[in-house]
Amino acid sequence: MDPNSGLSIRRTKPIDFGSVHDTASSTRPWKLKRLLRIEFKSPKEDYLFLQELQSNQGNLACHRKAIFRLAVIRESFSPRPLHLLEELSLIQHPNIAEILDIYFYDGRLSIVTEHLDVCLLDLDFSRLPPEEWEIATIIAEIIKAMTYLLSTLPASEISIESVRLSLQGDVKLVHDMHYQSSQDDYTPSHQYNSEFLVEMLEILMSYGTSSGRCWSPEAIEFSSIPASDSLFLFKNHVFLTKAVSSSKLVPRIRLATQILCCHSQRQPEELYGSEVHSFVQSP
Numbered sequence: 698m699d700p701n702s703g704l705s706i707r708r709t710k711p712i713d714f715g716s717v718h719d720t721a722s723s724t725r726p727w728k729l730k731r732l733l734r735i736e737f738k739s740p741k742e743d744y745l746f747l748q749e750l751q752s753n754q755g756n757l758a759c760h761r762k763a764i765f766r767l768a769v770i771r772e773s774f775s776p777r778p779l780h781l782l783e784e785l786s787l788i789q790h791p792n793i794a795e796i797l798d799i800y801f802y803d804g805r806l807s808i809v810t811e812h813l814d815v816c817l818l819d820l821d822f823s824r825l826p827p828e829e830w831e832i833a834t835i836i837a838e839i840i841k842a843m844t845y846l847l848s849t850l851p852a853s854e855i856s857i858e859s860v861r862l863s864l865q866g867d868v869k870l871v872h873d874m875h876y877q878s879s880q881d882d883y884t885p886s887h888q889y890n891s892e893f894l895v896e897m898l899e900i901l902m903s904y905g906t907s908s909g910r911c912w913s914p915e916a917i918e919f920s921s922i923p924a925s926d927s928l929f930l931f932k933n934h935v936f937l938t939k940a941v942s943s944s945k946l947v948p949r950i951r952l953a954t955q956i957l958c959c960h961s962q963r964q965p966e967e968l969y970g971s972e973v974h975s976f977v978q979s980p
Contacts, residue, residue, distance in 0.1 A: 733786050733799060740770055740800040740807045752858065753877070757812065767812035768797055775875035778806050785874070787849050792842035794861065794871045808874055813861035817900070819953045820862075826904040827949075829916050833939035834946060835860075835901065836894065838868035840932055843893070846870070847928070855893060857900070864951060866944035892924035894931055915939075
């Protein structure tokens with residue numbers, strides 16, 4: 698039996714709600730939505746918790762029927778959980794982290810998303826400055842995600858930590874689903890507008906290029922575009938013609954993950970927690 702077959706049973710195809718009109722806006726077109734399945738049990742019944750991630754990024758986990766597929770489980774503190782679930786049913790894009798499962802148990806809403814190996818800052822541009830094609834490729838992928846979210850959930854918020862990459866070269870945004878509790882007084886610093894791109898460019902271009910050459914006129918002009926609520930000037934700039942397939946980023950992403958692994962010199966019981974041992978010992 699396919700070890701992933703247990704997961705496929707839990708997924709459903711998108712459905713058209715047909716005559717069910719979206720009452721939030723009389724002008725919003727009807728959308729093709731996913732049928733979200735909410736499990737009213739603890740996610741620990743289905744998932745093995747491996748490690749608590751840093752910076753309040755949730756828990757690294759794997760499904761007990763697909764142990765070699767990593768996922769991230771985070772608790773949502775949304776004051777409007779039903780509204781949040783409605784939003785989740787709209788999110789479906791290759792540049793947005795995929796939602797795998799949703800659990801509601803003991804008054805807590807837990808959301809399971811795909812695991813993406815590194816965040817943008819893990820690529821360590823201070824020691825390994827990027828080339829212009831790398832910057833153009835990352836920005837082009839993020840613009841795709843931002844354009845989608847602007848048309849789907851215009852009130853959403855992101856931060857630099859929202860940008861994550863996989864070992865396959867995927868560049869995705871992890872959509873904020875109220876992962877911070879109200880007690881933390883968390884206020885996102887950016888909206889989905891070009892202000893976020895300006896900050897990304899400052900990070901990506903602050904250390905020069907790996908070849909030591911000066912930035913091209915196109916790169917300088919692109920980085921000088923002022924922040925606004927529009928992505929138009931960025932999306933149509935000639936600098937983005939330098940973008941290539943994001944799979945070309947794989948060597949840099951792989952190196953970043955290797956460096957992160959070298960920095961983590963903990964013992965297996967520290968890395969994975971006691972639940973791994975109880976899982977291995979259980980019949």
